[in-house]
Amino acid sequence: MSKLFFYTKNQFFNFKSDQTTAGFEFLSMSQLLSSQKINNLDVYQQYYIDISSMVGFVKANDSQLFNFEQLFNSFGENISFICDKAYEKDIKYIFRYIFDEFSDVETESDEITDEVQEIPATKSSSVKKITDLDDAELDLFFSNFDARLYGHERFKEEFKELVTSFRVFNKLGEHKILSLFLMGDSGVGKTEVARTIHKALGSQAKLAKINFGNYSSHDALNSLIGSPLGYIGSDGGELLKRVNESDVGLILIDEFEKADNAVFNYFLDVLENGKIVNSQADEYDVNGYIIVFTSNITKENFKSKISPELRSRFDYKGVFNLLTDEDKKKFVHFRVNQIIAKYREFVSADIPDRLHDVIVSEINVSQFKNMRDLNKKIKDTFVAHIKS
Known part of the structure; x- marks a missing residue:
């Protein structure tokens, strides 16, 4: 009978200390697979394998579930499995055919000191977002934005209205991300919109930019959010890396129409929930962010290329014409x-x-x-x- 134990973050360090003393060795599933150690485990050693990092990946890549079900069958009786209790609901459903029993660890909670306290994946406190600006800062933002973006006067007015509405409903918890889908020929200023927002927010770092011209293959999502666990070189993916490098709440997605359908579906969830989740189940809170999607497709091809579900998630859909x-x-x-x-x-x-x-x-x-x-x-x- 296979069993999974849940721990809370306040129990983990005491639990690990107790079990290490008892002779157990601790490994995370991502660590185990990415380093290709699975076939080299000592059959005489008792292990606890933490599968918390699998949750986000399997949720975003349900086609991989079959492979993981087979993988679990290959582990010996010297292996026990644990998981962060925060993922309990998802785990019990996703791995319902793998584990026969679920239980909480029997360990007293420990005091979390500054040295061991979890560092949240988000760094929202150090990221400047359009929702954080006061009225004077917002006026300055629009002044800089208007001065730096040449032409497209109608868009500028509509953008101000969008931002005003977004700031209100974001505070009410009803609008997570302001999303702009800009269509038009190459070189008419679509990408410049994101660069101008980036500068107007006072960024001193790189613009978080992803070119989806590089994400048209069937395994595109793996490159974006990290390779499947077990692949050599598996990591957190380019998207989270780019966002972590930036200091403002803005993401630019160029040539969005060239992405694979799996990438389209991934962004359905991002726009709905305001979170970026990579293959290691790391979460980045992008609540309050602006995401600019650009595309060279025409207005006529928009409906045939982009699904109705995704089209409905975009707050603004506009065509950029040539400048005068x-x-x-x-x-x-x-x-x-x-x-x-x-x-x-x-x-x-x-x-x-x-x-x-x-x-x-x-x-x-x-x-x-x-x-x-x-x-x-x-x-x-x-x-x-x-x-x-």
Whole structure:
């Protein structure tokens, strides 16, 4: 008869200490599988294997359940299983055909000191989110956002309304994430929306960006949230890594339409619950975040490519059109000034006279539909004049 024991976080360290004294060795399932130790366990040694890390992964990858059921059958009688009681409800259902009996460990609770206290997966206290801003900070945010994003005036107004509503209902617990799905040709400013939000929030770190052009294969979800337990190199995945590197509540998902269906389904849960869960069952609270999804698909193809369930999760669905020549001229002035300022700060204050005006006069913005091409032209023109 297979049995699973549940412990609470206040019991774990006493339980481990008692059982280690009794001769047991403790391993986590992720540690055991990722290091390929499963076939090398000593049959004469008693083990406790903690399966807490499996919960989130199996929930997100139910197709792997068959493999895990077979795996459990291969363990000997010298193996006992434990799990954090926080996962009790999920465990009892997911592994209903694996364990015949469930029980709590019989250990007194211990005092959790600063040294052993669990560190929550979220670092929300150090992340600046749109929901945390006071009225003055919000006004400054929109002022910076409007100044940095050229064109798309209608979107700017709609974005303000979205943020205002989001901040209210997020505080009421009814709206976890503000999600924007931006469609349009490459280079019209979709990605720039996320970069502008990133800067307007005052970030000093990297933008948490994932390009889903790299997630079109059948095992795309494994790369995103971590490889299945047992695979060499299994880790927490790129998504949680990128989010942990950022200091603001913003995620950019580029080329979303290229992702695999499993990735689409994963984001259904993220947008609904406001949590990112990786293959190791690590959770990151993204409540209060803005997620910007960009796509090169047309408005006509939107319904055929994106499922109704996922479409209904997006708070804003909009098409970005080409900028007007006037907007492109404003961008050129801004970008040239920006490059000159950086050059003076990091390279040399010795630059040709009236460099800004000369560069601007040489660029015919009407020749450029793609803002990336226009930006490249600005850079090339700047370098040509610096060299001369």
